[in-house]
Amino acid sequence: xxxxxxxxxxxxxxxxxxxxxxxxxxxxxxxxxxxxxASRNFGIGCDQILIIERYxxxxxxxxxxxxxxxxxxxxxxxxxxxxxxxxxKQSTTEIRIKTISGxxxxxxxxxxxxVNMGKxxxxxxxxxxxKQFEKQxxxxxxxxxxxxxxxxPHAVIFFKDLNELNKIDIEKIGxxxxxxxxxxxxxxxxxxxxxxxxxxRMKVWERGAGRTLACGSxxxxxLVAANQQNLSPRKNDIILDGGKxxxxxxESEDLIMSGEVNLVFKGNFYSD
Numbered sequence: 001x002x003x004x005x006x007x008x009x010x011x012x013x014x015x016x017x018x019x020x021x022x023x024x025x026x027x028x029x030x031x032x033x034x035x036x037x038a039s040r041n042f043g044i045g046c047d048q049i050l051i052i053e054r055y056x057x058x059x060x061x062x063x064x065x066x067x068x069x070x071x072x073x074x075x076x077x078x079x080x081x082x083x084x085x086x087x088x089k090q091s092t093t094e095i096r097i098k099t100i101s102g103x104x105x106x107x108x109x110x111x112x113x114x115v116n117m118g119k120x121x122x123x124x125x126x127x128x129x130x131k132q133f134e135k136q137x138x139x140x141x142x143x144x145x146x147x148x149x150x151x152x153p154h155a156v157i158f159f160k161d162l163n164e165l166n167k168i169d170i171e172k173i174g175x176x177x178x179x180x181x182x183x184x185x186x187x188x189x190x191x192x193x194x195x196x197x198x199x200x201r202m203k204v205w206e207r208g209a210g211r212t213l214a215c216g217s218x219x220x221x222x223l224v225a226a227n228q229q230n231l232s233p234r235k236n237d238i239i240l241d242g243g244k245x246x247x248x249x250x251e252s253e254d255l256i257m258s259g260e261v262n263l264v265f266k267g268n269f270y271s272d
Contacts, residue, residue, distance in 0.1 A: 002271050004028065006037075007085060008044060008264040011077035011113075013213030013242025015264070017046040018082055022054055028271070031069035037269060038067035044269060047209045050078045057090050061098040066208025073101040074151035076216020076257050080106065080113040084261045101151030109258075117217065117255040120224045121149040128153065130182050136228070140180055143173070145189075146225035150255065153183060153207070154221035156190040158231065162201060165193045174205025190218045192226070199237040200226055213242030220255045223247040 007018045017037055019028060028034065028051065037043045046067060053061040062082055064072040083095050083106035094107040105116045124132045127149045138145045138155075145155040155177060159165040174189040192202040202222050204215040219238040226232035227249060234249040245259040 003268045004271065005266065006044065006269055007266045008046070009081040009085065009261060010242075010264060011080050011214060011216065011259060011261045012240055012245065014077040014215060015046045016075075016078045016081050017044050017049045018052065018078075018085060019049065020052045022052065029063075029065075033271060034065050034069040035067070038065075038069075044267075047206070047212045048072060048075050048078050050075070050082050052082065052086075055086055055095075057092055058094075059096050059098070060086055064099060066206070067210075068208045070208045071100070072152065072208060074099060074117075074217050076115060076117055076150075076220065077214055077259075077261075078216075079104050080115050080216065080257070080259070081261045083115065084108070084113045085263065099151070111260075112258045113261050114256060114258045115216070117150055117220050117257055119253040120220070120249075120255060122147075123149075127187075128184060130184050138182060140177055140182070143177070145177065146221075146228065147187075148221050148224055150217040150220045150224075152217055153185060153187040154190060154218060155183070155187045156192060156222050156225035158226070158229065159191065159193045162193055162195065165191060165201065165203070168203075170203055170205050170211060174211075178205070178207060188215065188218055188221070190215070190222045190225075192222050194226070194231050195239070198232070199239055200232060201239045203241060214240040214245065216245065216257050216259075219245045219247055220257060223249060224255070 049065040051063045064075045097104045177189050178186045186207045188207045189205045204218045238245045248256040
């Protein structure tokens, strides 16, 4: 029976299994194997799996999978976890990580891990949507969805207050929106409101992972959606189920995300 080493990390409860597979020792990219690794009953348990394909002191390449075995374009919290792990391992303070959606520059500052998530994209072909709409906000039933790509597709819904947000059936509405013909590649759905202190409260239903405690790219999408609707400045704290992320949408249009990451444990996973 073969086995491979892994580490378990999380960013605000958004948890990840990270595997150094530079030697390609185990064939772990089969969908059933990935689903077993991610299972909280039959495996390690996680929201996403991040496989390190290569790295050196300044660069790394990572492949990202959701817990249903599908490949993901982006995962802000997961990239921060990998970056923190590699920077600590190599005693460096910055690294560039390549994903299928682009290169993400990461660094450590004041015990927080930062990542430049790049620029948001509003092009319907890139998000993608099934067709071009007149406005960035699309209506599905009674919900107004602000659609944007942060390397992966997002639809953000704002509610008038926390009381209204807390009444929403996240799973039911999230699945319904994901299955809409408007989103040919499905979509991550964020549910948000502006709190009394002007910070943003957000909940998420992720594509390929379901309900998670945090979503980095979703927090970026929510900040952009709030700013574009005159609900927030370009820098704000996003309060998620698992904690706080700070998002800064620079004048250069780059989105900078920062927050805590934690190493939970290391171990071996035995594969048939």
